[in-house]
Structure formats: C-alpha cells, structure tokens
Amino acid sequence: MTPMRIAGHEFTSRLILGTGGFPRLGTLDEAIRASGTEMVTVALRRIDAAARGSLVDVLDACGVRVLPNTAGCFTARDAVLTAKLARDAFETEWVKLEVIGDERTLLPDAVELVAAAEQLVDDGFIVLPYTTDDPVLARRLEDVGCAAIMPLGSPIGSGMGINNAYNLRLIREGTALPVILDAGVGTASDAVLAMELGCDAVLCASAISRAEDPVAMARAIRLAIEAGVLARGAGRIPQRRYAEASTQHEGAPEFVHPSDPARAPQA
C-alpha cells in the first residue's frame, strides 16, 4: 500500500488503534503488534496510585506514536485545556479532538468542536477532529486548519458500521485532507467498506479490544484495510439491477433430447 500522510508525517499503516477497552495491557501489546498500527490513542485521567503496569511503557516498547484524545469533554473550553495537558504530558502537538454533545449517543457537538479546533490550530496543534458524517461540517473543520477529517460511521462503540455511506462519499469528494473513519466499526467488513468508499484510514478501538479474540480481530482489520485499498484501486464493476452473464452466448449448443415432443420421428 502507498503510505498515508497526515500533517507531513508518513504512515505505512492505515489503521489507528484506540487503546480503550482492552482487558489487559498484555493483550493490548499483542493487538498493537498484530494490527501493524503506528499510532494509538490514549486518554488523560486522574492518576491512580493503585493502577498496575504502565500504559506508556507498553506503547514505548511497541514503538508507536501516541495520539492523545479529549474524550469526555463536553465543551470547547475543557477540550482545549485537556489537549494542552496532553501536550505537556506526552510532548506531542497531535490531538484527537472529541467534543461530545450527547451522553447517550456520544455524538459530537458541532459548534463546540469547530470552536475548539480553531483555538487548538491557532495554538500550534495538529488537530484530528472526531466529527459527525456531515460533509458541510467537514468543510468547516478543514477551513479552520484541521489536519484530517475523522467522521463517524455510527456511534462510538455501537459496532453498527457505516450508517450513511453516501455522506462519507461526499466528505471524501469534498476534501483533500485525509479522511479517517472513526467510530462504528464492528468487524472487518466495515473497515473494507470504509476503504472502498475512499477513506484513507480507519480508527477503531472497541471492535478490536472488545472482540472475543482481540489479537485475531486486530489482524483481521489490518488485512481488511489492505483488501479495501486494493479493491478501491482495482475499480469495482458498476452495480446493476439485473444479471449480466459473464459467459458469451455465441456458440451455445442447441440440445434436442429424445423425449422432447418436438423431436421428429425417425424414418
């Protein structure tokens, strides 16, 4: 696969792995390696003296880039503060910007999202916004200087896949930025579809971390992304309403069976 570029940085892998939901750090470590990912998300939370093992050590050992998120923020103000704290903690300007507007669906708050993105870009951040599948909002995010567009396929952790392929196509057509499907992937076929629709990458967490066998699913989604990229490049056939035979009709024999009533009696 050709590499993907985000903000001038080249990635060979087109899978960004969310680290949320893995039952053990050991499983996360194995899944990162099986996925082939080069960048994983982390969140910031209050320090817990009882926490066992260091997430940062695992990520270091795997040699992956850290993409901090602003999960749990409901206002631009809190998201900007969280991004700044993450920059200090991880020494990175990269941020997966999440500004949530609804607790039940975890859908983004478009107004707060654009406001936060604008402030963070002005402050030198490389902003990767988690957004709805709204093509107009995607354009607004591009206008304020985001480094990629990360539309959802369906709500976070829902595993419903891509609910509106039409909108994803419009987002793809409307921007030169990388488009990364972020949220909704349930299994490998969703990742294939995302790539066939023209996405540059897929970000997923729950589909892998909460699978019965996270390491196997990590490999499955890695291969799915590869399959989707190849299929898109190969150029699919148009969809038709009725069949179109792939075997020519010319030269087909005309069989006449002895029992056929039309058969002429032998002299």
Added chain:
Amino acid sequence: MIVVNGRDTDLSPGITLRGVLDSVGAPGRGVAVAVDAEVVPRGEWDVFRVPDGARVEILTAVQGG
C-alpha cells in the same frame, strides 16, 4: 486547604507542585498538571507554589479510544 484530584488534603499551602506530585507518587513521565483549570508546564513544577484553596488535577495516560 489544597484539593488534589477532588480530595481534600492536609498539604500546606505554599508547597511546590513537585511536593504535591511526590505526595501522590506520580511517575516521572506521562503526567500533566492543572491548577485551577490552568496548565502548569512541567518546567515550572519545582518552583510553582500551590496557593490555599487551589484545586490541583494530576493526570496521566489511561487506555482510551
């Protein structure tokens, strides 16, 4: 009174942020601190003195999508 991660502490006002971090056993990296909803960069932890009534948030990396 200094509030650290939502809990009242008996730390004395005027303590450095480094002192507060030591009191919770914070690791040397992957940590960020906000005092009264403002980032205090790690370069200032040794000299920043925490005022009375301050609310300190000490954060670190956790798994998250």
